[in-house]
Amino acid sequence: MNDRPYHHGDLRRAILTAALDAITADGPSGLSLRDLARRAGVSHAAPAHHFRDRTGLLTAIAAEGFGLLAATIKEAADLKDAGVRYVRFAREHPAHFQVMFTPGLLRADDLELATARALATDALRTAVAHVRPEGGADDERLAGIAAWSMAHGFATLLLSHNLDDAVAGRDPEEVFRTLASMLFRSP
Template sequence: MRRTLLTMPPTPAPAPGPAPAPAPAPAPGQQPSRHTPSARRPYHHGDLRRAVLAAALDVIAADGPSALSLRDLARRAGVSHAAPAHHFKDRTGLLTAIAAEGFGLLASTLNEAADLKDAGVRYVRFAREHPAHFQVMFTPELLRADDLELTTARTLAGDALRGAVSAVRPESLGIDTRLAGVAAWSLAHGFATLLLSHNLDGPVGDKDPEEVFRTLAAMLFRSEPRENP
């Protein structure tokens, strides 16, 4: 038996017509437009990480770290719910990244301090300007303690504060340098924490918190020990 091969009839050639008009050339000095469908991407690698961090800081400032959800942050950033995990793995990773960024910012501002008192003022200012960072940085149970970025940034901030303390040479007054650092940190951190939690609204009132801190620092670090009668 002979098999019959089915073949498609040839497609007729299109009728000749006018050629399509070429795209207009850009004016002299004008760059070609890059707004093509493939170029219109909502985020690239760096943008998404920053967008998630910014959204997380807003949530923390308003409702605290416990309100964080990667799925909710993805919705806020306008990406798939799995996208943030590519940068932070999980919620702990995100909080750790926030803390590391905060310690880096704190180190930068402390390194610019003129003296120990100015370092304390800058510490308080940092807490007021970055309340979400400040809250996460000092809540170790939320963080991945062995994260290299976190430990490096924390060390830089600590070194900056220790440098400001060493500059006043507390050992020349018979004061242990390490304890002097603890005292300076306790004053700045305690004042900032009480300020952010509104526990100083009454005592401070409408006064500039930084000026109040300067006064406190002068009272505590310049006072001479009283002699027993």
């Protein structure tokens, strides 16, 4: 009888899911492939077979996250809706969100990550394109930075519980929508 764990099905997905659960609970800093193998019920070598190392695993999580974010924002009706969707994404995918924006954890030259990041950036640019600042292209770029900063900052503060008192039981997406209405007016 073999006492080694056996896994059938999508081992890559099982390891990603275990990693997302671990990151949600403890953050990415304590993530270990050996612990993930134990959580997923597979041999300690299985995660390395799929991701090579911890950086490869975190890069795969970030690439998946940027893909999910791009798909979410692509459906936005306008800039406010894109911001709300950004905040919703962060709330629904906190582990992805945390890893995506910690470049020191990732392989910067990974093609899958670069492609997914570009798709998310394009979706955000499309949402911002509806805002017409006075100064032309340079101001459009700055408007994009301002919109992203607002959505990202709000999401980050929300996830770190720094807005618990300010939001005080209200729907965070509605709070963000109100803030966005104060600062960005659609044509």
